[in-house]
Amino acid sequence: MSEKYHTVVIGGGCLGVATAISLSKKLNNNSNNSSVCILEKSVLAGGISSRHSGIIRSANASIQAASFAEQANEMWRNIKDHWGIDLFPETPGAIWIARNDKKEAAKTWRDLEKNLKKNHIDFYQIKSKEIKSLTNDFIRINEEQEIYFHEPNAMLFDPIKVRNAMYNAVEINNIKLKENTRVTGFELQTSDKIKRIKTNHGTIFAENIVNAAGGWSPQIFDSINVKIPVSLQPVYVSNWLVSKRKLPKDFPIIADYINLSYFRSWKDGELHIHQPRDRSPASIARSFAEEPTSMKGADVFFDSSNYTASYAETNKYAEMIRDRFPYANPYVFNGGYLTFFDITPDLKFILGKDKDVSNLYHCLGAGQAFKYAPIFGDILSNLILKRKIKINNFDLQEFSIKRFYKPEMKKFWNLVHGSQNTLRVREQATV
Numbered sequence: 001m002s003e004k005y006h007t008v009v010i011g012g013g014c015l016g017v018a019t020a021i022s023l024s025k026k027l028n029n030n031s032n033n034s035s036v037c038i039l040e041k042s043v044l045a046g047g048i049s050s051r052h053s054g055i056i057r058s059a060n061a062s063i064q065a066a067s068f069a070e071q072a073n074e075m076w077r078n079i080k081d082h083w084g085i086d087l088f089p090e091t092p093g094a095i096w097i098a099r100n101d102k103k104e105a106a107k108t109w110r111d112l113e114k115n116l117k118k119n120h121i122d123f124y125q126i127k128s129k130e131i132k133s134l135t136n137d138f139i140r141i142n143e144e145q146e147i148y149f150h151e152p153n154a155m156l157f158d159p160i161k162v163r164n165a166m167y168n169a170v171e172i173n174n175i176k177l178k179e180n181t182r183v184t185g186f187e188l189q190t191s192d193k194i195k196r197i198k199t200n201h202g203t204i205f206a207e208n209i210v211n212a213a214g215g216w217s218p219q220i221f222d223s224i225n226v227k228i229p230v231s232l233q234p235v236y237v238s239n240w241l242v243s244k245r246k247l248p249k250d251f252p253i254i255a256d257y258i259n260l261s262y263f264r265s266w267k268d269g270e271l272h273i274h275q276p277r278d279r280s281p282a283s284i285a286r287s288f289a290e291e292p293t294s295m296k297g298a299d300v301f302f303d304s305s306n307y308t309a310s311y312a313e314t315n316k317y318a319e320m321i322r323d324r325f326p327y328a329n330p331y332v333f334n335g336g337y338l339t340f341f342d343i344t345p346d347l348k349f350i351l352g353k354d355k356d357v358s359n360l361y362h363c364l365g366a367g368q369a370f371k372y373a374p375i376f377g378d379i380l381s382n383l384i385l386k387r388k389i390k391i392n393n394f395d396l397q398e399f400s401i402k403r404f405y406k407p408e409m410k411k412f413w414n415l416v417h418g419s420q421n422t423l424r425v426r427e428q429a430t431v
């Protein structure tokens, strides 16, 4: 006979785990029988959740997303109350460096500051002398061409400690974790309801299903014709040994929009660096046109033979460090890897009920989701239990999967699949 659960979560990354914990707590799950199960094809947090930089920050052009992030920040600070485990962040704050072109770009950043302020999110412009004191003169700045913002509440976690905490939280919250269990398909009850989940270890009955499979979602749900618009954007991460005598204690996160890179101190003596998502519509469309998620796309990215980076990629980061941190010299390359952001066409996450399948819920991050994990878990568990969501400024429409089927998206899909699908046209196009 099939095992039976109130909810099965597909994917044991930070979002799947957060959803399972929140749901299990609300179901008051203290009997010996778990009513929430996580199916993970490999090991817990073995997907993109093994690759994040542990940064928790709130500034975001979407005020709704910023507001979620701000509330998640609060939850992370008190994670024991939510997940029952101890996990302590550092709070070095973040410095944002933007181009001061005296025109559009600078105005966009100042508008962002105003909008965030209206929503009580601490993010404000600072002078160059404050940068110097916040970084102990460790970074080189160019006052003529740059403007600076400070987000004092931004935090850092050690990703390995987060992963260990996730294992503990799964255990103490009485969640059934099935590692090495790959979802291979579904058995439908009616055309709009899933009855059973097929795995490599047999079928499982579930009243509700949460898709937290990130970059793998398209290949999992294709068999029941649920199209999840997620694709992959490669990103290279590298770590550099610098002198412990030089790297200041409490070194802030540097979100450098001149070099298009995030920097943080790493393992107490290293500089960690990676680039943000490429936001240009042409590049996003190309990621979808190349369809890396079709069939084994996400697996290919995680094949260990693909972890290495080229000399050119490593050297590009070396140049950025030379430019931004000249006082760190000498610095020593201490390893890097290629990984990917799971992206949606508008780079916003997908959260909430499926469009057609009544017992299916989505919880996907669009490349930037570790920081939201506790709040996403809270929102989804309330949706599944049909409880009122007590969150400030709550509106999920912006993140519903339905948005990708609106007429406005036609232009994007045409870039991807339609008559305009040539690189030349895509380079010129904007959405």
Ligand SMILES: Cc1cc2nc3c(=O)[nH]c(=O)nc-3n(C[C@H](O)[C@H](O)[C@H](O)COP(=O)(O)OP(=O)(O)OC[C@H]3O[C@@H](n4cnc5c(N)ncnc54)[C@H](O)[C@@H]3O)c2cc1C
Residues within 6 Å of the ligand: 010, 011, 012, 013, 014, 015, 016, 039, 040, 041, 042, 043, 044, 045, 046, 047, 048, 049, 050, 051, 052, 053, 054, 055, 056, 181, 182, 183, 184, 212, 213, 214, 215, 216, 220, 235, 237, 274, 339, 340, 341, 363, 364, 365, 366, 367, 368, 369, 370, 371, 372
């Ligand atoms: C370089 C880099 C740095 C980042 N830094 C930050 C940061 O500082 N802060 C931040 O907030 N975010 C950051 N992110 C983003 C963050 O890592 C991701 O958004 C987040 O980890 C996504 O979690 P997830 O649970 O959605 O997906 P994943 O962690 O990818 O989990 C999906 C899981 O589904 C499993 N799965 C797949 N197929 C199946 C199947 N058929 N059956 C069962 N299970 C399956 C996979 O094995 C995987 O474990 C970063 C991302 C990258 C790449």
